[in-house]
Amino acid sequence: MLRIAVPNKGSLSGPAAEMLHEAGYQQRRESKELRIVDPENEVEFFYLRPRDIAIYVSSGRLDIGITGRDLLIDSGANAEEILPLGFARSTFRYAAKPGTADGVADLAGRTVATSYEGIVAKHLADHGVDASVVHLDGAVETAIELGVAEVIADVVETGTSLRNAGLEVFGEPIMKSEAIVIRRTGADAEEPKVQQFLRRLQGVLVARTYVMMDYDCRVEQLEKAVALTPGLESPTISPLHNEGWVAVRAMVPAKDAQRIMDDLYSIGARAILTTAIHACRL
Numbered sequence: 001m002l003r004i005a006v007p008n009k010g011s012l013s014g015p016a017a018e019m020l021h022e023a024g025y026q027q028r029r030e031s032k033e034l035r036i037v038d039p040e041n042e043v044e045f046f047y048l049r050p051r052d053i054a055i056y057v058s059s060g061r062l063d064i065g066i067t068g069r070d071l072l073i074d075s076g077a078n079a080e081e082i083l084p085l086g087f088a089r090s091t092f093r094y095a096a097k098p099g100t101a102d103g104v105a106d107l108a109g110r111t112v113a114t115s116y117e118g119i120v121a122k123h124l125a126d127h128g129v130d131a132s133v134v135h136l137d138g139a140v141e142t143a144i145e146l147g148v149a150e151v152i153a154d155v156v157e158t159g160t161s162l163r164n165a166g167l168e169v170f171g172e173p174i175m176k177s178e179a180i181v182i183r184r185t186g187a188d189a190e191e192p193k194v195q196q197f198l199r200r201l202q203g204v205l206v207a208r209t210y211v212m213m214d215y216d217c218r219v220e221q222l223e224k225a226v227a228l229t230p231g232l233e234s235p236t237i238s239p240l241h242n243e244g245w246v247a248v249r250a251m252v253p254a255k256d257a258q259r260i261m262d263d264l265y266s267i268g269a270r271a272i273l274t275t276a277i278h279a280c281r282l
């Protein structure tokens with residue numbers, strides 16, 4: 001039975017459960033459940049604090065986990081990223097009252113408040129900057145107003161929390177994060193159950209980012225049309241009853257679908273349809 005750690009709270013928990021559900025796995029029915037077994041898929045899910053997941057996975061007691069890239073790096077645990085999942089995207093940045101600092105070099109001798117001490121201490125050390133780091137559990141933006149620190153380092157998504165606190169980011173982003181799948185560093189990469197789990201999640205990612213496109217076009221335009229819709233391997237071309245015409249079928253990135261439909265139309269393609277992909281294995 002594959003043992004998988006899933007975030008039980010916070011920004012990662014809802015989207016992680018949704019993705020697992022879309023991948024065909026049973027998920028807990030109420031938020032107090034700590035573990036569930038999905039016998040049909042031979043998987044056991046453990047609902048854990050996002051911050052603790054890398055530690056459990058690095059111990060080898062759980063096979064894989066879903067967490068944030070920033071949480072993995074902050075933990076310093078002996079675990080590695082094996083698949084990015086595309087949700088809970090954020091950047092990790094320094095921020096302060098406008099005019100306080102322009103870059104990491106200005107932090108020497110100052111105090112930085114953060115919930116991610118591991119990331120900040122390493123970033124300061126990598127830049128040879130000697131600053132103090134104060135650990136806070138959350139609502140870090142308030143630390144400056146209350147005089148606990150002059151600078152914060154925190155997760156930024158829309159920037160609303162910083163604006164509300166009258167703060168501005170400065171310097172280069174410290175890192176970019178998103179939800180990821182992790183396993184113990186050096187664990188068997190070929191383990192079939194792990195591979196099957198990853199294929200299912202990849203199927204969800206593809207189904208979310210691609211659509212299927214079908215259209216008819218004249219044989220003379222086929223090369224141009226195929227250049228617009230190269231598909232993943234290569235498009236399927238089928239003959240039509242009308243000689244001189246073919247039907248083409250290919251997967252295209254959902255975000256480009258409208259532009260591709262316009263371009264196909266302008267080279268003479270007709271009956272252009274897109275349909276959603278619900279699941280797939282590549």
Ligand SMILES: Nc1ncnc2c1ncn2[C@@H]1O[C@H](COP(=O)(O)OP(=O)(O)OP(=O)(O)O)[C@@H](O)[C@H]1O
Nearest residue numbers: 009010011012050068070071088089090155157177
């Ligand atoms: N506003 C946000 N947008 C996107 N990702 C976020 C946001 N806030 C936190 N994260 C991501 O969520 C993970 C942290 O999860 P965690 O549950 O510890 O904190 P949280 O989502 O802020 O929840 P809470 O503070 O309510 O406990 C990190 O990977 C972080 O990058």
Ligand SMILES: O=P(O)(O)OC[C@H]1O[C@H](OP(=O)(O)OP(=O)(O)O)[C@H](O)[C@@H]1O
Nearest residue numbers: 138139140155156157158159160161162
């Ligand atoms: O850029 P934004 O869209 O505002 O998002 C970023 C904020 O979201 C998270 O806070 P959360 O609400 O989880 O509170 P916390 O600081 O107590 O963790 C994070 O810690 C930032 O404060």
Ligand SMILES: [Mg+2]
Nearest residue numbers: 010011138139
């Ligand atoms: Mg938070």
